[in-house]
Amino acid sequence: MEQKKKKTLLVILLIVLLLVFDQVVKLYVKTHMTLDEAIPVFGHWFYIHFIENRGAAYGMELGGSYGKLLLSLFRIAAVAAIGWYVDRLIKRNAPTGVIVGISVILAGALGNILDSAFYGLIFSESTFTEVARFVPWGTGYAPFLHGSVVDMLYFPIVEVDRMPDWIPFVGGEPYTFFSPTFNIADSYVTGGLLYLLIFKLKFFK
DSSP states (O other): OHHHHHHHHHHHHHHHHHHHHHHHHHHHHHHHOOTTOEEEEETTTEEEEEEEESSSGGGOOOOHHHHHHHHHHHHHHHHHHHHHHHHHHHHTTOOHHHHHHHHHHHHHHHHHHHIIIIIHHHBOOOOSSOOOOBOSTTOSSSOTTOOOEEEEEEOOOEEESSOOTTSTTTTTSOEEESOOEEOHHHHHHHHHHHHHHHHSHHHHO
16 A cells, blocks of 8 residues: 555656646746747757647647637546546556656646646737737636647757759758657657657556
């Protein structure tokens, strides 16, 4: 029982710390940068680039208001399912590494839910010329569960001024390898999944 309590406390502390870091970065970007503003960090391969994403991870979208609501409800259901699974793993005394990996994914999913659920209620709209500001509860730019997710991490790993003409679809055009802009919560989900697939796949078999 003592072992299970320790693992439960570890999960709670880990999720809280990851969520705080994710939200602090998002709030700073949201309240200090205009939409589409980009700040180079390391040369031309890493930028803090503020965009707002109305859809899923890495800029993928579902169309319209109903699509946004459906995506938000799906996220909530996914978080509930992952939370139930983490609790089950703790009760089964699963390896700590597995529990940590799932918890990191859970923190990432929660981080983006907070944006969707509450940012539209508490912020004015971000524009290309004005930084968002806090507004009285419920008077923001979108209703509950319809807020946009804040993305800011952009890694244009390789930028090509002109692709060779023989390459289909992009021949003769400028091209950027890995163009999505994402956020810290997205990286939690991706990193947690990769960790489980690479180091803990045997457990799930």
